[in-house]
Amino acid sequence: xxxxxxxxxxxxxxxxxxxxxxxxxxxxxxxxxxxxxxxxxxxxxxxxxxxxxxxxxxxxxxxxxxxxxxxxxxxxxxxxxxxxxxxxxxxxxxxxxxxxxxxxxxxxxxxxxxxxxxxxxxxxxxxxxxxxxxxxxxxxxxxxxxxxxxxxxxxxxxxxxxxxxxxxxxxxxxxxxxxxxxxxxxxxxxxxxxxxxxxxxxxxxxxxxxxxxxxxxxxxxxxxxxxxxxxxxxxxxxxxxxxxxxxxxxxxxxxxx
Amino acid sequence: xxxxxxxxxxxxxxxxxxxxxxxxxxxxxxxxxxxxxxxxxxxxxxxxxxxxxxxxxxxxxxxxxxxxxxxxxxxxxxxxxxxxxxxxxxxxxxxxxxxxxxxxxxxxxxxxxxxxxxxxxxxxxxxxxxxxxxxxxxxxxxxxxxxxxxxxxxxxxxxxxxxxxxxxxxxxxxxxxxxxxxxxxxxxxxxxxxxxxxxxxxxxxxxxxxxxxxxxxxxxxxxxxxxxxxxxxxxxxxxxxxxxxxxxxxxxxxxxxxxxxxxxxxxxxxxxxxxxxxxxxxxxxxxxxxxxxxxxxxxxxxxxxxxxxxxxxxxxxxxxxxxxxxxxxxxxxxxxxxxxxxxxxxxxxxxxxxxxxxxxxxxxxxxxxxxxxxxxxxxxxxxxxxxxxxxxxxxxxxxxxxxxxxxxxxxxxxxxxxxxxxxxxxxxxxxxxxxxxxxxxxxxxxxxxxxxxxxxxxxxxxxxxxxxxxxxxxxxxxxxx
Numbered sequence: 001x002x003x004x005x006x007x008x009x010x011x012x013x014x015x016x017x018x019x020x021x022x023x024x025x026x027x028x029x030x031x032x033x034x035x036x037x038x039x040x041x042x043x044x045x046x047x048x049x050x051x052x053x054x055x056x057x058x059x060x061x062x063x064x065x066x067x068x069x070x071x072x073x074x075x076x077x078x079x080x081x082x083x084x085x086x087x088x089x090x091x092x093x094x095x096x097x098x099x100x101x102x103x104x105x106x107x108x109x110x111x112x113x114x115x116x117x118x119x120x121x122x123x124x125x126x127x128x129x130x131x132x133x134x135x136x137x138x139x140x141x142x143x144x145x146x147x148x149x150x151x152x153x154x155x156x157x158x159x160x161x162x163x164x165x166x167x168x169x170x171x172x173x174x175x176x177x178x179x180x181x182x183x184x185x186x187x188x189x190x191x192x193x194x195x196x197x198x199x200x201x202x203x204x205x206x207x208x209x210x211x212x213x214x215x216x217x218x219x220x221x222x223x224x225x226x227x228x229x230x231x232x233x234x235x236x237x238x239x240x241x242x243x244x245x246x247x248x249x250x251x252x253x254x255x256x257x
Numbered sequence: 258x259x260x261x262x263x264x265x266x267x268x269x270x271x272x273x274x275x276x277x278x279x280x281x282x283x284x285x286x287x288x289x290x291x292x293x294x295x296x297x298x299x300x301x302x303x304x305x306x307x308x309x310x311x312x313x314x315x316x317x318x319x320x321x322x323x324x325x326x327x328x329x330x331x332x333x334x335x336x337x338x339x340x341x342x343x344x345x346x347x348x349x350x351x352x353x354x355x356x357x358x359x360x361x362x363x364x365x366x367x368x369x370x371x372x373x374x375x376x377x378x379x380x381x382x383x384x385x386x387x388x389x390x391x392x393x394x395x396x397x398x399x400x401x402x403x404x405x406x407x408x409x410x411x412x413x414x415x416x417x418x419x420x421x422x423x424x425x426x427x428x429x430x431x432x433x434x435x436x437x438x439x440x441x442x443x444x445x446x447x448x449x450x451x452x453x454x455x456x457x458x459x460x461x462x463x464x465x466x467x468x469x470x471x472x473x474x475x476x477x478x479x480x481x482x483x484x485x486x487x488x489x490x491x492x493x494x495x496x497x498x499x500x501x502x503x504x505x506x507x508x509x510x511x512x513x514x515x516x517x518x519x520x521x522x523x524x525x526x527x528x529x530x531x532x533x534x535x536x537x538x539x540x541x542x543x544x545x546x547x548x549x550x551x552x553x554x555x556x557x558x559x560x561x562x563x564x565x566x567x568x569x570x571x572x573x574x575x576x577x578x579x580x581x582x583x584x585x586x587x588x589x590x591x592x593x594x595x596x597x598x599x600x601x602x603x604x605x606x607x608x609x610x611x612x613x614x615x616x617x618x619x620x621x622x623x624x625x626x627x628x629x630x631x632x633x634x635x636x637x638x639x640x641x642x643x644x645x646x647x648x649x650x651x652x653x654x655x656x657x658x659x660x661x662x663x664x665x666x667x668x669x670x671x672x673x674x675x676x677x678x679x680x681x682x683x684x685x686x687x688x689x690x691x692x693x694x695x696x697x698x699x700x701x702x703x704x705x706x707x708x709x710x711x712x713x714x715x716x717x718x719x720x721x722x723x724x725x726x727x728x729x730x731x732x733x734x735x736x737x738x
Contacts, residue, residue, distance in 0.1 A: 085400050156471035161331055161375070234376060237396055238398045244399050244400050246374075
């Protein structure tokens with residue numbers, strides 16, 4: 001292992017290009033409409049067809065990325081774009097931490113870093129609505145919002161500690177062929193902070209009628225909303241420079257007409 | 258605030274009335290300290306304690322800037338033997354760390370969300386005067402920390418809890434605790450102080466179903482609790498974990514109720530609360546048997562313990578105590594006082610008709626079992642009347658409080674000992690299936706026939722044994738004492 005890594009490092013000095021990261025396959029997400037938890041006037045939103053990475057960006061892929069773009073290495077990163085937690089568990093600029101799996105999702109990366117990574121792949125981050133739309137799918141259904149077992153499973157997976165260190169493709173593959181939409185890590189989206197949650201979730205009802213309606217409509221059959229509440233609450237608590245141990249990302253791509 | 262305002266108006270009116278008659282109107286009453294104007298003097302780091310302990314009393318210290326550092330941890334714990342649960346905690350315990358302040362303190366509160374945690378959290382302290390009780394200012398992502406500060410204005414015992422969406426779920430997973438604001442000069446000194454907080458839990462599996470149990474949102478919404486417990490788990494206050502006192506001591510319990518749903522009817526079996534700070538506020542009620550503690554509320558109860566023994570703390574919504582875990586113990590050591598409590602003085606048969614009629618040979622005989630099968634059938638009825646409440650329907654007992662009768666090595670080892678326990682009761686430490694129980698079972702008032710039946714039922718139906726206990730065997734044990 002050590003020799004292997006050593007070779008990797010040595011090689012990267014000379015033939016950086018050859019070590020370009022492994023490309024992630026994208027899967028088409030068929031367009032359609034859905035009602036987001038915090039949508040405008042409870043209206044359905046139309047999501048045009050787009051492409052989404054079939055798995056999360058891995059530690060190995062991100063390692064290759066920082067080798068190619070040293071300005072995103074731990075030591076070089078501009079502090080404005082990533083807080084002190086950036087790649088915190090990495091041994092150094094170009095070596096993963098001791099117990100980190102190369103095929104586990106990369107975490108402790110800021111929104112700026114995630115955005116840049118995707119751009120360098122000719123991709124982009126998914127919007128929050130795109131992400132939520134693709135995440136409604138269970139193994140068998142494009143929209144599993146009414147499937148109480150699926151929803152209970154999601155809520156439970158959010159409670160399970162230390163899932164960020166597991167390898168990708170270790171939970172489930174959904175209807176579109178996308179892995180681990182729930183169960184490993186939270187994911188950055190391009191407009192994660194477009195819904196403002198103040199942190200005082202009871203007051204949000206007052207300041208934003210939509211939040212209030214959503215909160216009011218929750219009943220025993222709306223388990224999907226509880227999972228969504230947790231995601232939106234999480235997104236509301238973060239800033240673009242935060243680097244969090246349970247937060248990763250995957251990239252998306254528009255389909256050119 | 259409103260009250261104070263009304264009071265001022267009233268005083269004003271009395272003033273007006275009396276000036277009409279007399280000359281002046283001095284305010285003789287000692288002025289209540291206005292907490293807002295209390296100056297702080299010095300900085301001190303707050304001592305935080307895990308339940309059932311509380312930090313040292315504030316005594317006569319002056320108001321200070323009090324620094325509170327609290328860490329949020331999401332971690333797996335044990336709900337009861339063999340049942341795991343992922344708790345979300347303030348300070349690593351359920352309920353969270355106890356915070357002790359005095360009126361006028363400036364609390365600088367730092368909330369730290371551990372990097373391993375998956376969720377954002379915040380804290381709403383009911384002792385805070387300000388929007389959200391601090392919730393908005395303390396909303397913190399995993400791996401971050403937030404600091405805010407507040408001044409304690411009103412004395413009392415207050416609940417704090419997490420208020421991040423979905424609020425109910427954060428509370429249901431254990432995110433609550435107590436903060437005490439003592440009046441200037443502190444609460445009166447007592448001998449023992451403890452911290453107890455009730456909470457209800459909702460798990461996918463029913464009570465006792467082993468393994469890691471996820472939170473069940475549906476049950477929580479329907480308020481159908483699987484566990485109702487003191488201090489976060491079944492048995493947190495029983496057996497070796499019981500709280501203790503000596504005869505003659507005054508005990509003060511800081512009792513909170515985190516909910517999320519249920520209201521507690523807090524009661525200590527065999528004690529009367531000398532004083533209750535109703536709802537944790539300034540009204541003091543005296544000589545109280547059971548005090549109601551709302552979800553998101555608290556009470557301070559005080560009593561002097563006069564006799565030794567084990568006193569059981571319960572939510573007197575009693576099925577919660579015996580079937581869902583809301584049971585704790587206070588063990589009091591010291592000398593008996595027969596002037597207060599004698600124990601059983603005499604046993605006898607009660608004859609409502611008068612003694613003479615009983616001895617007539619025509620009295621109808623109690624039914625007797627004709628066969629082993631009949632004995633089991635009749636024993637089952639005795640069981641459900643007499644044993645069920647503590648040892649539970651299947652004889653599984655309650656971990657930490659009542660030993661199991663089913664598949665019990667203790668039962669199977671010695672039949673005569675089992676007969677003796679049924680007749681005469683048992684006090685003190687025993688080991689059943691490798692677990693130590695230290696509790697008290699009273700002797701049961703049963704006839705030889707009834708005792709034989711119920712024991713046969715327990716042996717054959719719950720232990721798969723072929724032991725048949727006969728009335729003659731019972732009579733022999735009874736006679737030997």
